[in-house]
Amino acid sequence: MLPPSPAEAPAPWDRGERAIVAASLGSLLLFHLWIGGRLELTEDEAYYWVWSQHLAAGYLDHPPAIAWLIAAGTRLLGAAGLAPSELGVRLVPALVGALGLLPAISLAHDRALAAFALVATPLLWLGGALAGPDVPLLAAWSLGLWAAARQRWGWLGLAAGLAMLGKYTGVLLLPLLLLSEPRAALRRGPWVAVALAFAVYLPNALWNVERGLLSWRFQLEHAAGQGAQAGAGSLALLGAQAGLVGPVLFLAALWWGLRHLRQAFAWSDEGGRIDRICWWTSAPVLLLATLTGGEANWAAPAWLGAIVGLARMGGRWSRVAWFGAGLSAMLSLALSAHAIHPLFTLDGDPMHRLRGGRVLGESVAAWGISPVYTTRYQEAALIHFYGGVPAHALPQHGRADQYDLWPEPPIPTGPQARVLFVRPYRADAPIPLDDLGWERGGPNLVTAYAPTADPTVSVPIHRWQVYEAWRPETGGR
Numbered sequence: 001m002l003p004p005s006p007a008e009a010p011a012p013w014d015r016g017e018r019a020i021v022a023a024s025l026g027s028l029l030l031f032h033l034w035i036g037g038r039l040e041l042t043e044d045e046a047y048y049w050v051w052s053q054h055l056a057a058g059y060l061d062h063p064p065a066i067a068w069l070i071a072a073g074t075r076l077l078g079a080a081g082l083a084p085s086e087l088g089v090r091l092v093p094a095l096v097g098a099l100g101l102l103p104a105i106s107l108a109h110d111r112a113l114a115a116f117a118l119v120a121t122p123l124l125w126l127g128g129a130l131a132g133p134d135v136p137l138l139a140a141w142s143l144g145l146w147a148a149a150r151q152r153w154g155w156l157g158l159a160a161g162l163a164m165l166g167k168y169t170g171v172l173l174l175p176l177l178l179l180s181e182p183r184a185a186l187r188r189g190p191w192v193a194v195a196l197a198f199a200v201y202l203p204n205a206l207w208n209v210e211r212g213l214l215s216w217r218f219q220l221e222h223a224a225g226q227g228a229q230a231g232a233g234s235l236a237l238l239g240a241q242a243g244l245v246g247p248v249l250f251l252a253a254l255w256w257g258l259r260h261l262r263q264a265f266a267w268s269d270e271g272g273r274i275d276r277i278c279w280w281t282s283a284p285v286l287l288l289a290t291l292t293g294g295e296a297n298w299a300a301p302a303w304l305g306a307i308v309g310l311a312r313m314g315g316r317w318s319r320v321a322w323f324g325a326g327l328s329a330m331l332s333l334a335l336s337a338h339a340i341h342p343l344f345t346l347d348g349d350p351m352h353r354l355r356g357g358r359v360l361g362e363s364v365a366a367w368g369i370s371p372v373y374t375t376r377y378q379e380a381a382l383i384h385f386y387g388g389v390p391a392h393a394l395p396q397h398g399r400a401d402q403y404d405l406w407p408e409p410p411i412p413t414g415p416q417a418r419v420l421f422v423r424p425y426r427a428d429a430p431i432p433l434d435d436l437g438w439e440r441g442g443p444n445l446v447t448a449y450a451p452t453a454d455p456t457v458s459v460p461i462h463r464w465q466v467y468e469a470w471r472p473e474t475g476g477r
Helices: 015-036 043-052 065-079 086-099 111-120 134-150 153-166 168-179 182-186 188-210 214-228 232-245 247-259 270-280 283-292 302-310 315-340 350-354 357-367 377-387 432-436
Strands: 372-374 391-393 419-424 444-451 458-470
Touching (some): 015 111, 015 315, 043 377, 065 134, 111 315, 134 153, 134 302, 153 188, 168 214, 168 283, 182 188, 232 283, 283 302, 302 315, 357 419, 372 377
Parallel strands (some): 372 391, 372 419
Antiparallel strands (some): 419 458
16 A cells, blocks of 8 residues: 555645634534533433443443543542532543544545534534443544554554444444455555454453353344344434434535445555545445444444545535535534524424433432332433432343343341332333332322423423332331
């Protein structure tokens, strides 16, 4: 492999370009820090925070990077005497998410366009404010694009290893980069990258091997289950991508991918190597996510290469990309305002995921009873974070989760022994404690409300049942 040819290498940075890139990434970071302290944690963010209280080389659902990033932020603020908070959970992921875009942006001919377009997407502007595994994955993916383009094999190995520690989708990064230049397999550098990537990822690999490949099997079965239901789900995923990046940028990126289809296989063309890197790390990812019909964020890494590729084109398509990025920015700002205070009322509003945890946690804590059991990791995590009460999701009563790998809290004994059981509202169906000989009262109802576009009206968005239970020999309440 040769260094980038003059035709494809980006021009030196100029002052205006640096200013726009710095303003774009700085705005993204400041917004994430601001909104990160105003919005409640989602169920999954609270779940990852619980992981950060039990640091390990792996977890059932994902590799460990997000737990370590959350632990860094919460402990940093804790050292300053601050209590656990939403900002603490999101602090370090926000830094990694914003600064991690810079390597990929540097590959564009129009770096200002690449920075503005990436930052403007709802995927990164609002979605990137949440502390989830996609944050370390995208940062490592960005570093991998830059390292492959510059043939920095050590950096490429580090990026590929970190991508796999971020999310299992990261396993695609290094093979896709090698597919962009198959002749590289004949040289030593890429194999150095492979060895280093394996060394970086080794802790999670050993964690899986020691547990019978538990996490790998869990995610493969999850992906297979989604693939079995593909069809309408695939169309829904594509539609979601238009919302995540903005409709014009979405169509422009699809057109870019189709236009560069032939060039993607023109491996003898050294002048198009960076464009091939962008194509191979975007189009196959989007195709794979579409075929599996999975969750919308599964395709997130595809948009790094696609938008950088758009920002390498110039001409009228550069103007189309600027226009599309402007529309995406308007959409992102509208969604951000809606997250703070609803602009419209919508059944099943995705923003409702950002409300309700505090009500649940503080309500359960008011009972003053421990331990607390739930059927799902979502309630257990929210109660732990917002109520300060360690809760445990009972195994075999919901989907498999990390709580299945942790020991259950000891059941209290004695005349005053009490436990709480919490679940989403399900009328008066039996609860797991009924089969274990417990007696119970309730259910007591906890309801979370969300504001609407009408400031005088709020609507119920979540309801939970809370049961107080005791052993018959304790003599009741």
